Amino acid sequence: MAANPMYQFNVYRIGPEIKIGEIDLSFTNASLFMVISSLAILIIFNLGAQKKNIIPDKIQLLSELSYTFVSKMISDTAGSKAKPYFSFIFSLFMFVLFCNMFGMIPYSFTVTSHIIVTFVLAAFIFIGVTIIGFIKHGFGYLKLFVPSGVPAVLLPLIVVIEIISYLSRPISLSVRLFANMMAGHTMMKVFGGFVVSLGIVGGWLPLSFSVALTGLEILVAFLQAYVFAILTCIYLNDALNLHH
Amino acid sequence: MKKIILLNIFYLSFCTVAVKSAEKGGMPQLDPEFWVSQIFWLTITFGTLFLVLSKFILPKISKNLEQRRLQILENIETAEKQREQSEKNLKEFEEIILKSKNKAKEVMLAAREKIVSEITRKKTKLDEDLNSEIQNVEKEIIELKLSSPKKINSIASNITNEVIKRLIGTDVNESSVSALVEDELKKLSRSKNGI
Numbered sequence: 025m026a027a028n029p030m031y032q033f034n035v036y037r038i039g040p041e042i043k044i045g046e047i048d049l050s051f052t053n054a055s056l057f058m059v060i061s062s063l064a065i066l067i068i069f070n071l072g073a074q075k076k077n078i079i080p081d082k083i084q085l086l087s088e089l090s091y092t093f094v095s096k097m098i099s100d101t102a103g104s105k106a107k108p109y110f111s112f113i114f115s116l117f118m119f120v121l122f123c124n125m126f127g128m129i130p131y132s133f134t135v136t137s138h139i140i141v142t143f144v145l146a147a148f149i150f151i152g153v154t155i156i157g158f159i160k161h162g163f164g165y166l167k168l169f170v171p172s173g174v175p176a177v178l179l180p181l182i183v184v185i186e187i188i189s190y191l192s193r194p195i196s197l198s199v200r201l202f203a204n205m206m207a208g209h210t211m212m213k214v215f216g217g218f219v220v221s222l223g224i225v226g227g228w229l230p231l232s233f234s235v236a237l238t239g240l241e242i243l244v245a246f247l248q249a250y251v252f253a254i255l256t257c258i259y260l261n262d263a264l265n266l267h268h
Numbered sequence: 269m270k271k272i273i274l275l276n277i278f279y280l281s282f283c284t285v286a287v288k289s290a291e292k293g294g295m296p297q298l299d300p301e302f303w304v305s306q307i308f309w310l311t312i313t314f315g316t317l318f319l320v321l322s323k324f325i326l327p328k329i330s331k332n333l334e335q336r337r338l339q340i341l342e343n344i345e346t347a348e349k350q351r352e353q354s355e356k357n358l359k360e361f362e363e364i365i366l367k368s369k370n371k372a373k374e375v376m377l378a379a380r381e382k383i384v385s386e387i388t389r390k391k392t393k394l395d396e397d398l399n400s401e402i403q404n405v406e407k408e409i410i411e412l413k414l415s416s417p418k419k420i421n422s423i424a425s426n427i428t429n430e431v432i433k434r435l436i437g438t439d440v441n442e443s444s445v446s447a448l449v450e451d452e453l454k455k456l457s458r459s460k461n462g463i
Binding site: 030033034035047048049050051052054055058059061062065066069070072073074075076078084087088091092110111112114115118119135137138139140141144145202206 | 295296297298299301302303304305306307308309310311313314316317318320321322324325326328329330332333335336339
């Protein structure tokens with residue numbers, strides 16, 4: 025059973041079954057890792073925020089560098105108007121990053137390798153961005169689908185394409201993260217399985233592969249969190265500064 | 269980026285193969301049994317995370333950063349001020365040095381002049397003294413010179429008197445003796461001058 029590379033993605037109940045009506049709200053291993061990630065973020069950044077040294081120590085430096093990193097990312101992609109959404113994007117980036125990174129620990133669970141989690145996040149961003157766009161620009165936000173400088177003949181086609189691409193944003197955003205995490209972890213599991221099945225004689229090659237993959241996966245874990253956050257910033261930029 | 273996309277495609281195809289070969293079949297992600305639970309817990313954890321971060325932690329970090337920025341600006345400002353002050357002080361110091369050097373030169377010149385004048389004054393005085401002394405002495409010499417023939421005459425006549433007295437044993441007329449001596453002396457001096 026454990027040799028199945030998809031087994032690691034199984035969600036199972038921890039503790040008692042919690043049911044409200046017909047809806048199952050039980051605490052699962054996925055919930056556990058969401059709680060662990062959130063707590064880790066809160067503890068680290070709380071420690072970093074408590075200290076007020078002029079010359080920061082390590083933990084303070086960590087939190088302040090993260091702060092300036094995300095802050096710079098937002099101001100670079102979405103401009104100064106995106107300042108009020110800083111907290112959300114910071115939480116989003118950190119949550120995805122920590123979930124990805126905790127997933128790299130053997131025998132742990134990767135929250136972001138589940139399409140439902142990433143899709144809920146992406147859908148929330150999509151709906152939020154759309155609402156912000158309509159609040160800021162009214163129906164003028166629909167101009168987003170009509171790029172300027174396009175010949176009138178092509179316009180109907182372009183508009184349709186733009187609408188489709190806009191609507192597919194939550195799907196692409198969620199599937200990108202989910203697929204990356206799932207594929208990477210499956211891959212590592214498969215190579216781990218090879219190491220065991222080939223034994224002491226032939227297992228070295230997949231083992232070295234496994235080591236390399238671990239490095240790659242840590243990179244991917246960071247990169248995907250970054251991509252997730254920066255795409256959110258780009259969507260937010262569309263809503264805040266209507267360029268078309 | 270392209271590499272990563274290619275890798276992803278590879279991964280995905282790999283995964284579909286892996287999934288198909290799995291005993292149970294299908295991905296646990298697509299099993300809707302715990303979807304609602306996951307959405308529920310995601311909302312709770314992410315919501316709490318967002319609230320705590322945005323209400324308590326991020327403002328503190330932002331305040332810290334802002335404070336540091338202000339502190340650094342302030343420090344730079346004070347450093348700039350102090351630099352200017354020190355430059356001013358340096359200029360003042362240089363001025364003072366220059367002034368004091370000039371003053372020292374002046375003092376030295378004055379002292380030198382004073383000493384030189386003193387020396388010349390003393391020298392002239394000494395010269396004068398010497399001159400007067402020399403004149404006096406010359407006068408004396410001249411006087412002596414002038415008076416010496418008479419004295420010599422009288423001494424000579426006295427001695428002659430005495431000699432004659434011893435030789436003859438009687439006094440001789442002094443005036444005749446002195447006339448004789450004078451006569452002889454005149455002859456002597458004339459013969460001396462004549463040579």
